[in-house]
Amino acid sequence: MTNAQRLDHVEDELETVKQLLLSAASYAESANEKIDRLGTKVDEMANAQLTTQAQLGQLSERVDSFIFNTQRLFTQQATVLERLEENQRTNNAALERIDRILDYLLRQQGNNH
Template sequence: MTNAQRLDHVEDELETVKRLLVSTASYAESANRRLDELTIKQDRTQSQLDQLGVRVDQIGGRVDQLSERLNEFVNQTQRLFNQQATVLERLEENQRSNNAALERIDRILDYLLRQQGNSQ
């Protein structure tokens, strides 16, 4: 192989290396752009997740408030039912007492009417 042929061969190989370097640089730039895009998307996703976390916390707080209010409602309702049960028991006792008193009055009236009928 002559020096000219060797020089042509080296130049060909250098051209191949040059094309490979350009291709590698282009690929690296493309990969960097994609990495930048992915980083931006990841930041957006993280921001959305943070906002979602805040909303979930807000909803959790509202659920806690509603749960407390519901518990208070149940407690107040139970208290009212207990009061009404007590009132109803007293009314039933009064009703029995009134019925007993009416029966006594009825017997007294019968007795008085019989006494009045006997005295005439």
């Protein structure tokens, strides 16, 4: 092999190495762009998770408040119902007394005639 042939062979191999390096650099640049996009997506997902957690916290507080107020209203309604039942018993007793008095008065009136 002559020096010229060796030089051509070395130049061919250097060209091949150059092409491989360009290809590797292009691949690395593409991979870096994808990594950057993935990093952006991860950041977006982290922000979305924080937003979701905040919304869940607010919803939890609202549910707790709703339960507290519902229990308070049930307690108030039970108190009102107890009062109404007591008033009904009192009214029924008063009506029975009035009915007996009316019967007594009607008997008295019938005896006087």
